[in-house]
Amino acid sequence: MNPLTFFLRRLVTALVTLFGVTLITFTLTHLISSNPLVAWLGKSASIDPQLAQIYIKIYHLKSPLYLQYFYYIDGLLHADWGFSFSKGEPVAQAVSQTLPYTIQLVILSLLFTIILGVAGGILSARFHGSILDKTIRTLYILGYASPAFFIALVLILVFSLFLPVLPTGGAAPVGVTLPKPITHIPLLDALIEGDWTAFSSLLRHAILPSLALSLGLFGVVTRVLRSSILELINSNFIRAARARGVSENKVYFYAFKNSLVAVITLLAITVNFTLVADIFVENIFAYPGVGQYVVQAALSLDYPAVLAITLVYAIIIVTANFIADLLYAVVDPRIRYE
């Protein structure tokens, strides 16, 4: 299979999956609600019949389900994601304001997860069976079993009582003017414009939330990396290296380099977990991202918003999967010829 065919094939799979996501979310949510009108409008439907009529018309609620689905897809493709009444603006607009904050948080946290996970994996493989190995193992089991809000609350407690060096709420203080949108990701924009005050302030506010995400998830990487290194350490190329007198630390480095393939496959699942944990972390740290928006939307029965955000999450996860597939094929050429 040549690289282009491989690329196109994976792209088609990704698009089919996204189509499936719209089908599942749409049918599930519509089959469950016996009266879609109440689901869309809440109790106000019975109070204001005129509003109800307008909604029936806009969302074609009297049409059969397959037609409603057709209108929904048609709207999605024309950038009409519905109106979010919990925000009082179109869903697409609300998402485009909140998503950049979530993206910068998730990327920063992926960075922390990789650093912590790789360090943990190498150390616990290099010194396997030691106290250090066991400590790391205990830490990641506890981290993995912790609800995201637990880690976030502990961090807030520690950093506001004992170690008041980092802010524990918001994305930036009121006084700081945000950079002009270029990439629309505030942290990146501040860097591009060389606005150091804004950059350092944005970064400082993002550290604790993203650390809260990573402390729960680094074990996903550590665990796989450790077992992969320990498996490779008994393979022939390592035995040959040892026979040539290569130092033990260097031997482990060789094994680590060959284990990176295993870490790449974890990308998609880590992004998935991070997005879920991010919902809680954003709410606790009052971080103005999609996570906070979706909770606010769900609690006020803002149906179009929740459907749209579900799709946004799916797009991010499918993209991460797609990137992981490509990276995997680059690192390990055998995949392309399967």
Add this chain to the structure above:
Amino acid sequence: MKMWQPLKSFWRLITYNLETKVGFSIVALFVLTSIIEAIGGYRILPYNPLKTFVGKPFSPPSVLHPFGTTKLGRDLFSMIIAGAPNDALVSFFVVGFSFSVGGLLGAAAGYVGGILDELLMRITDTFFAIPALILGMAIAMILGPSPYHLMFALAIIWWPPYARLTRSEALRLANMPFVASAKLSGISGPRIVLRHIFVPVLSTLLVYATLDIGTVVLTYSGLSYLGLAVRPPYPDWGYLVAQYQEYIIYAPWLSLIPAGVIMVVAAGFSLLGDGIRGAIQAERGR
């Protein structure tokens, strides 16, 4: 004594190492507490969890109130015990449902193959692209807050990994001689799927399910934290954390203890599952 054999091997499995021992103790404590509380109701608790001012408001953990008291002087210990059955019911139901439905679907798809298999793979792929918590949130939002609604919402989205796991095993088993001979002796398709494909996969599925119950507990308490499980004043672990997190500086125990309980229960299931997997592998390796 033949009838003691399964019990004996079960005992060997849970006393395999420190991990399984700790994990099993936590799980047993959680399950027993939930059952006793579900049968006994609020009467068996030291204080009625809904009754206000049974102690001084915001008193820290003490002998009288092991987990302290809340803003309205409710006893946190009683509230946490009272909330246990919800988590147990939801997690065991969701995993049990996924286990049987997902497992059978996967076994059938792997055995039959063709269109059925392809269809199942595409459906599961799609479910893997949506975080369960988000979809659960969307469904629970429509149904309204209740542990039963969450149980239903999670059950219909939780089965795909079970289907995938069973399917990959089924593909391997479908080509085994014992399946071929079963087919030749005229045993019907559904019976082969059940007896010769699903049953041999049970031990693999059980290990996964044990690990998975902890994940359901985490997801359920997350949804409960967001206010989708119970309405006040009824106690539920995740919701307790959300209710008292604003006092994190003034009275940290109020939110940290319920959150810690969730962590311990989730860790218990993952220790037990990991340990059992190790024990089974060691047994097979011998």
